[in-house]
Amino acid sequence: MTLPLEGFTVVSVEQAVAAPLAxxxxxxxxxxxxxxxxxDGGDLARGYDRFVEGTGAHFVWLNRGKESLAVDLKxxxxxxxxxxxxxxxxxxxxxxxxxxxxxxxxxxxxxxAGHPELVTVNLSGYGGGGPYAQRKAYDMLVQAExxxxxxxxxxxxAVKTGIPTADIASGMYCAQxxxxxxLRRARTGEGAEIEVSMLESTFxxxxxxxxxxxxxxxxxxxxxxxxxxxxxxxxxxxSDGEILIGVQSxxxxxxxxxxxxxRPDLVDDPRFATNIDRVRHRAECDAVVAELSARWTVxxxxxxxxxxxxxxxxxxxxxxxxxxxxxxARDRWRRIDTPNAQVEAxxxxxxxxxxxxxxxxxxxxxxxxxxxxxxxxxxxxAVDAALTAGVVAAAVRPSPPDGGR
Numbered sequence: 001m002t003l004p005l006e007g008f009t010v011v012s013v014e015q016a017v018a019a020p021l022a023x024x025x026x027x028x029x030x031x032x033x034x035x036x037x038x039x040d041g042g043d044l045a046r047g048y049d050r051f052v053e054g055t056g057a058h059f060v061w062l063n064r065g066k067e068s069l070a071v072d073l074k075x076x077x078x079x080x081x082x083x084x085x086x087x088x089x090x091x092x093x094x095x096x097x098x099x100x101x102x103x104x105x106x107x108x109x110x111x112x113a114g115h116p117e118l119v120t121v122n123l124s125g126y127g128g129g130g131p132y133a134q135r136k137a138y139d140m141l142v143q144a145e146x147x148x149x150x151x152x153x154x155x156x157x158a159v160k161t162g163i164p165t166a167d168i169a170s171g172m173y174c175a176q177x178x179x180x181x182x183l184r185r186a187r188t189g190e191g192a193e194i195e196v197s198m199l200e201s202t203f204x205x206x207x208x209x210x211x212x213x214x215x216x217x218x219x220x221x222x223x224x225x226x227x228x229x230x231x232x233x234x235x236x237x238x239s240d241g242e243i244l245i246g247v248q249s250x251x252x253x254x255x256x257x258x259x260x261x262x263r264p265d266l267v268d269d270p271r272f273a274t275n276i277d278r279v280r281h282r283a284e285c286d287a288v289v290a291e292l293s294a295r296w297t298v299x300x301x302x303x304x305x306x307x308x309x310x311x312x313x314x315x316x317x318x319x320x321x322x323x324x325x326x327x328x329a330r331d332r333w334r335r336i337d338t339p340n341a342q343v344e345a346x347x348x349x350x351x352x353x354x355x356x357x358x359x360x361x362x363x364x365x366x367x368x369x370x371x372x373x374x375x376x377x378x379x380x381x382a383v384d385a386a387l388t389a390g391v392v393a394a395a396v397r398p399s400p401p402d403g404g405r
Contacts, residue, residue: 165205
């Protein structure tokens with residue numbers, strides 16, 4: 001079957017998380033993604049650690065299925081090569097520092113002047129213009145500026161999320177915008193100039209707390225795993241651990257008390273009869289549920305809750321989650337090549353009935369330099385000259401595994 005983006009070429013000058021996540025999604029959909037990297041070490045994420053058989057965990061997650069072209073963009077010859085490559089592409093993505101693309105001659109206006117059907121994406125921290133445009137924009141910093149950290153954690157401490165939320169949000173919107181632009185181009189022949197910022201992407205994910213605060217004048221409190229407007233909705237003890245229980249309706253409360261905990265006398269208790277009552281008496285409600293949940297093991301209580309149709313979940317650590325029976329039952333794991341070894345990787349979340357995502361190898365730095373330059377029409381002598389001059393680099397393999405950072 002034809003892959004959705006088969007025949008499309010994406011060139012990306014990218015590093016870290018946000019832009020690489022966007023282009024990896026395009027690669028999973030069948031696009032040819034050529035990743036332009038520095039000759040001296042490549043993408044910063046290559047060196048964050050060596051946890052995955054000698055390759056950085058972030059890099060393995062974000063860069064499968066891409067081709068690596070190592071180029072010195074500080075050199076005139078290197079910039080000329082990349083500009084020529086972009087002229088053959090459908091999409092150009094970059095998350096360079098503000099203004100860097102323009103200084104390199106890779107700004108959207110300049111690129112599209114002679115290639116109007118090109119789709120360009122500038123993925124930045126805070127967007128073009130405004131007082132924050134030139135600021136550094138790491139994921140943690142953007143989470144703070146968007147208010148996400150202020151609502152995440154417990155009453156005692158605010159925390160950032162355990163994953164790079166701002167990076168992931170902006171990478172998702174970037175890929176979505178590229179798909180929309182290509183769909184429009186198929187109808188009109190018109191390319192696009194797209195801007196995505198980490199801050200604005202994270203603000204979009206802040207919808208509920210933002211709107212509720214704007215219209216009530218009160219910020220939602222930090223609730224840990226609880227919920228500000230639903231009860232019981234939290235982590236509760238068992239005889240051998242903890243379990244999450246989330247009751248979102250009054251019928252759910254009745255089922256929990258009657259069928260799971262065998263306490264029909266609490267079904268119509270005036271403190272707990274409605275969700276508004278339960279939230280008003282949250283401490284008492286949580287104490288009742290905790291006393292009852294502690295009588296079972298996690299496994300037994302999980303089974304009882306599932307049989308009764310009450311929303312619940314085990315609190316898994318990452319190792320247990322990776323071995324999740326649902327992932328195994330649905331055959332979601334595949335093996336992919338990395339520079340040093342084959343490793344397991346999850347299939348993309350969107351499943352097409354007529355094909356499977358290609359899940360291509362994770363490239364070594366400069367692994368495809370010769371191939372990409374040959375595709376541009378350079379003969380072997382010209383490629384060798386570029387290598388000798390340091391304009392490009394080829395097939396630089398990472399060091400063997402050493403157990404981590």
